Amino acid sequence: MTVRIGNASGFYGDRFSAVREMLTGGPLDYLTGDYLAELTMLILGRDRMKDPARGYAKTFLRQMEENLGLAKEKGVKIVANAGGLNPAGLAEALRELVAKLGLDVSIAHVEGDDLIGRGEEFGKPLTANAYLGAWGIAECLNAGADVVVTGRVTDASVIVGPAAAHYGWARDDYDALAGAVVAGHVIECGAQATGGNYAFFTEHEIGVPGFPIAELEADGSSVITKHEGTGGVVNVGTVTAQLLYEITGARYAGPDVTTRFDTLTLTQDGPDRVRITGAKGEPPPPTLKVCLNRLGGFRNETTFVLTGLDIERKALLVREQLEGALKEKPPAEIRWTLARTDHPDADSEQLASALLHCAVKDADPNIAGRAFSGAAIELALASYPGFHVTAPPSAASPYGVYEAAFVDAQQVPHIAVLPDGSRVDIAQASETLELSEVDEPELPEPRFAGAMTRVPLGRVIGARSGDKGGNANLGVWVRSEDAWKWLAHRLTVAEFQLLLPETASLKVTRHLLPNLWAMNFVVEGILGEGVASQARFDPQAKALGEWLRSREIDVPESLL
Structure with a gap:
């Protein structure tokens, strides 16, 4: 029987009401949410620095407070990676919420991705999280969990896990798994599959797009759709756009399967329905990707408004003045960008103005902060005619640096913590295949007919x-x-x-x-x-x- 998996979050901060919209808009078997991104891991890492009990997506907890009873009533199971750096903490908070609400809801979580204990190996980062796969989620669901929260799993895994549990797929059902990865990749970014951020948006009434649903079959084929009556559009174009999103090449590697995106066929299957068939899968690579975030230092910025005549000369003057004022203790990095947004003979001051942006970085918060801000503001009466800024520079703010690493998958734990508290070790893939580029496909015969x-x-x-x-x-x-x-x-x-x-x-x-x-x-x-x-x-x-x-x-x- 077809399994219907909806998604209600494409990032930490996505539409709060989407969970309720998806639960009330039509039938679902599972509701998923993707809350994590490279930047999110840094934000959660800074949260954890302030309080070790934090590090998870607090928005998800509030969404569950409003909607967990509704999900239970409708028989919809929930899977989300909102656990971030602390899935055990989020699971415990959910159990407390369940008790408070008086619900009969079982909670499970997946852990093992957090490699911060191996910090020396990675140069002592703020966060170090391996991308786990779907089998821990499947184990939790098979044990009867109503809600499963994870740390850093691949974005598609929150969809692959429910499908694998529903159909009882084996670890080497690569084509079916690849099809689920494809469906997961399409819906994990939420409204980007239903007309959001779509290149040809002028051809459709987008409004407020509904969130996407994947109707998955036992062979991994799927139909991408949305609840009837919701905004946006699902067509071959919106699905193609999302398939291309951040995939690199034809081989899309994951911890459970490497998916061949060069095997897919898309067909319009009716209004707001796109069928995806033909997915082929291969064994995954022997390594797991690790997301590393570290604090890089401090940054500050300001934007000078240059109006009217002599824009280039005005930019040169303020640049020479500011860099001269900072020469005794110059920032480690100073970057200038001149945006020529000005128009000649403009009929408004804004259209007559260009923007000169200056950004600085340094390990010392005083150099990037007070020293830079003071030097910029002191130019107010001593620089180009018409001097003003869009907003004054302020105190320096910390910034992060992202780096990817790769580790032997067999050295990374993957643990399903079931509703009864028992812990199950999930084996990493036993059959692997080194990732390689697909041979360049033959180019079609060129066609340049006509004017x-x-x-x-x-x-x-x-x-x-x-x-x-x-x-x-x-x-x-x-x-x-x-x-x-x-x-x-x-x-x-x-x-x-x-x-x-x-x-x-x-x-x-x-x-x-x-x-x-x-x-x-x-x-x-x-x-x-x-x-x-x-x-x-x-x-x-x-x-x-x-x-x-x-x-x-x-x-x-x-x-x-």
Whole structure:
């Protein structure tokens, strides 16, 4: 019997009401939530520094207080990675909540991902968490748990675990597991699968998108949908966009299975229903990825507003003045960015103004804080005409640095703590396969028929982009075979770097996915030391794809 798994959270801070919306909107067997990201682990790490009893997503606990009785009444089991750095603490808080509410609800949790006890091995980070898989979740559900909370499992695992428990899959049912990973990857980011952040949003009434549901079959095939009557849209485009999100290449490695994204077929299965078939799986790699966060130092920033004439000269003047004032104890890093948002002969002061952003970093909070703030403000009456800032600099704030490490999976514990308190050791994968690149697929025959016209690339392509540590992933897709035959030859790495000059000096790799009429570009190092280090204007590369779509290029008129 088909299992219906809905998702109600794509990040820590997502729509609070989504849990109730999903429970009341229609039938579900399981409700999942993804609360963790690289940045979230840093935030929870700082919480844990203040209080060892913290370190989990407190929002989830409040959502359960409002909705746990409703979930029990409807027979919906809940699985979420909201345990963060302290899944045992969240499980205990849930048990206290259950007692307070007078409910008959059993709680279980999964632990073992936290490797902070091996801190010396990783250079004493603030957090060190391995990405565990789905089998601990499945064990808890098989033991009768109504709610399972975990620490750092892969995002898709909160969906794979319920499916594996429901169908009784074996550890080597790789194709079925791969299909569940694909469905999980689509729905784990919440409304991004139902029209949120969608390149072709102007073609649909998006409103407030409902959250997604995966209807999973025993063979791992699925239909992605949403509750009837909710906002947004589910079509081949929205699902393709989410499939491309932060995947790197055709092989998508996980702790339980390596999923081949080059084997998938998407078909529209009715309004707001997209069927995914054909997933193939391979044994997982022998190592697990570890998310490391450490405190990198302190940062501060201010933005100078430059209005009217001589913008470049004004920028040069304030830069020379501020750097001169800081020369005795200069910050370890100072970064200037001039955004020419000004227009000539503008009919409003705002349209006549450019923005000069200055950001500094240093290990000393006084250098990044008081020294920088004071030097910037002291220029107020002594610099360019019309001097003002969008907001004055303040005290320095700490920033984090992200790093990925890889460890032997057999050296990482994976423990299911069942509702009765008993602990079950979950074996890591016994059959593994070193990860390797897929052979470059054969390019389609080029098709450049007819006249060309210069238009923004986004007239033809969709895009979705995001971060993986210091790297950016930018997936693009088209919606016809003719467009694919053109795109595969036209949008080379060289052309990509020409269109996005910020990437010209960086290593860029292109991965082709002909089955999806899509490709993914990985840009290494563009995000510095990760989102928490705030290395660029768009620190998570969320809009990198939209920048690419705005760039003009010669396109065959037949594709428009």
